[in-house]
Amino acid sequence: MLADRVAENRSSGRDFLAGGGDMGARMRAHDWSTSPLGEPETWPQSLRTLVRLMLNAQQAMFIAWGPDLAFLYNDAYAPIFGAKHPGALGRPFAEVWSDIWEQIRPLVESTLAGEAVGYEDLLIPMERNGYREDTYFTFSYTPVHDESGRVAGMFCAAMETTGKVLAERRIATERERLRELFHQAPGFIAVLRGPDHVFEIANASYYQLIGHRDIIGRPALEALPEVADQGFKELLDNVYESGEPFVGRGLRLFLRREPDSEPEERFVDFVYQPIRDAEGKVSGIFAEGSDVTEAKRAEAALRESETRLRLALDAGRLAAWESNAAEGTITTSPELNRLLGFPPDSSPSPEEIRARYFPGDRERIAAAAQAALARGERFAEGELRIIWPDGSIRWLLLRAEIKSSHEGKLGQTIGVALDITERKRAEEHQKLLINELNHRVKNTLATVQSIAAQTLRSTQDPDEVRSALEARLFALSRAHDVLTRENWEGAGLREIVVQAMEPYGGVREDRLRIGGPDVWLSPRMALALAMALQELATNAVKYGALSNETGRIGIEWQVVPGDEAPRLRLQWTESGGPPVAVPRRRGFGTRLIERNLAHDLHGEVRIHFRDGGVVCTVDAPVG
Numbered sequence: 001m002l003a004d005r006v007a008e009n010r011s012s013g014r015d016f017l018a019g020g021g022d023m024g025a026r027m028r029a030h031d032w033s034t035s036p037l038g039e040p041e042t043w044p045q046s047l048r049t050l051v052r053l054m055l056n057a058q059q060a061m062f063i064a065w066g067p068d069l070a071f072l073y074n075d076a077y078a079p080i081f082g083a084k085h086p087g088a089l090g091r092p093f094a095e096v097w098s099d100i101w102e103q104i105r106p107l108v109e110s111t112l113a114g115e116a117v118g119y120e121d122l123l124i125p126m127e128r129n130g131y132r133e134d135t136y137f138t139f140s141y142t143p144v145h146d147e148s149g150r151v152a153g154m155f156c157a158a159m160e161t162t163g164k165v166l167a168e169r170r171i172a173t174e175r176e177r178l179r180e181l182f183h184q185a186p187g188f189i190a191v192l193r194g195p196d197h198v199f200e201i202a203n204a205s206y207y208q209l210i211g212h213r214d215i216i217g218r219p220a221l222e223a224l225p226e227v228a229d230q231g232f233k234e235l236l237d238n239v240y241e242s243g244e245p246f247v248g249r250g251l252r253l254f255l256r257r258e259p260d261s262e263p264e265e266r267f268v269d270f271v272y273q274p275i276r277d278a279e280g281k282v283s284g285i286f287a288e289g290s291d292v293t294e295a296k297r298a299e300a301a302l303r304e305s306e307t308r309l310r311l312a313l314d315a316g317r318l319a320a321w322e323s324n325a326a327e328g329t330i331t332t333s334p335e336l337n338r339l340l341g342f343p344p345d346s347s348p349s350p351e352e353i354r355a356r357y358f359p360g361d362r363e364r365i366a367a368a369a370q371a372a373l374a375r376g377e378r379f380a381e382g383e384l385r386i387i388w389p390d391g392s393i394r395w396l397l398l399r400a401e402i403k404s405s406h407e408g409k410l411g412q413t414i415g416v417a418l419d420i421t422e423r424k425r426a427e428e429h430q431k432l433l434i435n436e437l438n439h440r441v442k443n444t445l446a447t448v449q450s451i452a453a454q455t456l457r458s459t460q461d462p463d464e465v466r467s468a469l470e471a472r473l474f475a476l477s478r479a480h481d482v483l484t485r486e487n488w489e490g491a492g493l494r495e496i497v498v499q500a501m502e503p504y505g506g507v508r509e510d511r512l513r514i515g516g517p518d519v520w521l522s523p524r525m526a527l528a529l530a531m532a533l534q535e536l537a538t539n540a541v542k543y544g545a546l547s548n549e550t551g552r553i554g555i556e557w558q559v560v561p562g563d564e565a566p567r568l569r570l571q572w573t574e575s576g577g578p579p580v581a582v583p584r585r586r587g588f589g590t591r592l593i594e595r596n597l598a599h600d601l602h603g604e605v606r607i608h609f610r611d612g613g614v615v616c617t618v619d620a621p622v623g
Contacts, residue, residue, distance in 0.1 A: 013041030016048040020055025021075040026086055027055070035090040036068040046146050050155060060160070063144070065153035069093035069108070080160055082128030099127040111141040111154045120585055121161050136165040188291065191275070192220060193284040197236045199223055200284065209266070209291055211257040226256050226263045236285060239272045243282050246272040250292060267296040319417040323350075339396055339419050341388035358385035358393065369402050369413070378402065383420070395424040491526040493519040493568075497555055500533035504546060511546070516557035519568060519622060528600035529570075529618075532593045536572050536616055545577035545613055552576050557618075565621045567603075574613030582609040 017028045017040060032039050043051075047065055054061045054074050062073035070090050078085045081096075088096035093108065103124060107117050118140035125134050139158035146152035188206035192199055197220040207213075215223035221233055230253050239246050248270050254263035270289025277283040319335040330353055334344035340356055342348050354362055365382050372380040380402055386394045400415025497514055504512065521529070533555075537546070545551025557570035574580075583590070590607055593616065598605040603620025 013039075016040075016052040017055070023073065023075050023078065023086075023089075024055045026089060027051075027072070030089060032090065035070060036066050036092070037070045037090065044146050044152070046144065046152070050144060054155075057157075060158045062156050062158070063153060064093045064108075064156075065144075069153065071096050077158065080128070080158065083130060084128055097126075099132075100124055107141055108154065111143050112151055114143050114151055116140065116142045121165050134162075135160060136162045186290070187288055188270075190287045191284060192236070192287065195237075195240060197221075197233075197240070197285065205291075209268075210255060211259070211261075213259075224255070226254060230254065235272060239274055239285055240282055243274050243276075245274060248272075248289075250296060265293075266291060267293045319419075321413075321415055321417070323413045325413070336417055339394065339417055340386055341394070356386050356388070358387055361385050365398065369400070373402060383424075384417075393421075394419060395421045490520050490522050493521055493526075493529070493557065493570075496521065496526050496530050497533065500530050501537060501555075504537055504541070511552050513552065513554040513556070515555075516570070517559060519557070519559055521622070524600055525620070525622075528597050532597045532605075532616075532618075533572075535593055536614070539614070540574060540577070543578070544580070545574035548577060550576040551578075551613070559622060562621060568618065568620050568622045570618040572614070572616040574615070577613050580609045580611060580613055 014028060017024055020027070027040075037043065040048075047063070050063055051072060054063055054072070057074060058076060060074070060077040060080060062071060062077050064071055069092055071088055071093050072090070073081070073088070081088055084096060094101050094105075097104070107119075110117055120138045121136045122139070123134060123136055125132055127133075137158055138161050139156055142155045143151045144153045144155050186205060188203065188209050190199060190202040190206045199215040199218055199220065202215060210224060213223060220236060221228050227233075232253070235246055235248075238244075248268065250267050250269060252265065252267055255266050256263050268289050269292050270287060273286040273288075274282045275284040275286050319339055320333045321330060321336050323330045328350055330348075330350045332340070332342075332348065332353070337344050337346055337348065340348070340353060342352075361384050365384055368382045369380045372378075378401055379399065381397075381399045384396045384398055386396060388394060397418040397420045398415055399417075400413045403412045493516070494514070495518075501512060501514075537553075540546040540551070540553060545553050552575050554573040554575075555570070556573075557568060559566050559568055561567075594605050594607055597618070598620075601618065601620035603618065605619075606617050608615045608617075
């Protein structure tokens with residue numbers, strides 16, 4: 001009787017462990033006699049209530065209780081432990097998470113001191129499966145008070161975000177690669193918005209076509225007034241209103257390629273593709289194409305050359321022949337014998353000559369001559385393929401004066417031939433290259449258009465995203481311009497700084513201070529610093545020293561000796577702006593500067609949010 005009563009009391013003292021899935025069952029079956037927590041019947045009510053909540057929650061949670069911070073967790077938290085589960089139950093926090101304890105101990109100490117902490121996507125390298133791996137977590141630590149009001153432990157609600165962070169990084173990398181492809185694409189690309197066709201974005205090839213004019217944010221006819229009377233407004237209006245794309249091949253237009261120059265004749269292949277919004281309405285036009293002016297001029301020059309050549313051959317009667325279809329005879333010249341693959345002094349028979357025709361060509365040439373006769377024409381022209389004894393194929397351009405027999409059939413023919421084998425091979429090679437180029441450009445443009453469309457559909461604030469994207473791309477473009485002038489061997493730091501701050505020229509004389517020796521940077525360092533300065537300047541305009549009338553910015557640097565190589569020490573200092581507060585979490589721009597810049601420079605980058613203004617310091621090896 002006594003034993004039954006004791007068992008009943010123990011059972012009723014563990015009611016709070018009821019349910020809870022696998023971890024609830026494990027906690028009920030666990031031997032707590034060796035645990036610093038003691039038997040569950042002795043646990044304070046505050047811990048019991050929290051354990052009941054944790055066990056029946058769907059989110060990953062744990063409780064660390066008592067002086068040793070004994071570890072209790074639920075089913076949703078078990079996968080985070082990896083191979084440490086289930087042996088971690090009831091053991092001290094510092095023991096079960098010994099591999100990350102040094103990193104999180106300050107957070108635990110702050111929590112036990114009564115201050116709740118929380119982080120989003122915090123990097124925590126851990127060894128939960130026998131090897132070290134980078135993991136990311138969003139979590140909060142909350143102090144828990146016992147019945148006496150003292151902090152007796154801590155409660156954590158956690159979510160592993162490793163997959164999300166890695167996916168976001170992959171997407172960001174891919175987007176950056178596509179942005180580079182967009183601006184480096186050999187064909188021109190532009191996006192125009194609204195019924196006035198306002199330029200929203202354009203790549204380097206488009207700027208080259210129009211003479212590097214300032215077009216972004218301006219209607220097409222205002223930005224390019226010389227095309228107003230050339231029919232392009234009507235084409236744009238029709239695509240916008242009808243929703244049907246337009247494809248132009250070799251269209252002629254006149255463009256001003258220099259500010260004060262006369263419009264220059266150009267030829268372009270292009271497509272106007274309507275852009276639709278989420279409701280299916282046309283909201284803009286995607287324009288892409290290529291400048292084919294040089295190809296057109298080369299084609300015209302080739303036609304003129306061929307005309308002159310035919311006249312010369314007609315006059316000189318080179319590679320001549322005479323045939324009579326009725327009699328079945330062919331008389332050849334030494335040059336024609338050579339073109340047909342015979343010795344120059346030979347007299348091949350009609351059968352020997354025809355045996356070298358490519359299959360089907362004899363019938364095709366005869367049909368073309370007969371058709372010319374039917375039209376009443378005296379001359380016929382065509383191409384003939386010849387198979388030489390070594391198996392190679394030669395192309396001949398034929399031009400002949402033809403006469404009909406008394407029956408109206410093909411009679412006597414006098415003609416000349418030109419070997420065009422090399423030209424045909426060049427045309428085939430050119431066609432192959434053009435096809436390959438078209439394929440690659442179409443794929444590239446389709447990918448860029450798809451990513452751009454997905455970005456615009458998914459974001460909640462397209463204007464802000466577009467503004468930030470364009471600012472970063474233009475900063476990169478300005479750095480590219482500097483590097484291009486130096487053949488991508490490097491760039492001077494002073495010019496990189498000046499170019500990066502160029503958009504803020506209105507404040508340069510009295511609000512911007514630049515100082516330091518002109519240090520030669522590698523392309524990697526130049527691009528990285530240009531992007532960082534752009535981010536800092538953008539934030540200064542929005543929130544910092546350039547957001548009011550009194551703020552100032554100092555950009556100063558020096559080169560000091562280092563253990564292995566000289567080191568660049570650069571400091572961005574803001575003053576006189578609005579009061580600065582430390583943000584609750586690092587934004588994208590801050591992470592871009594502190595992590596990516598430090599990685600690219602193989603150095604150290606720190607941003608400090610001081611009362612007087614933001615201070616960013618860079619310490620990196622030069623070379």
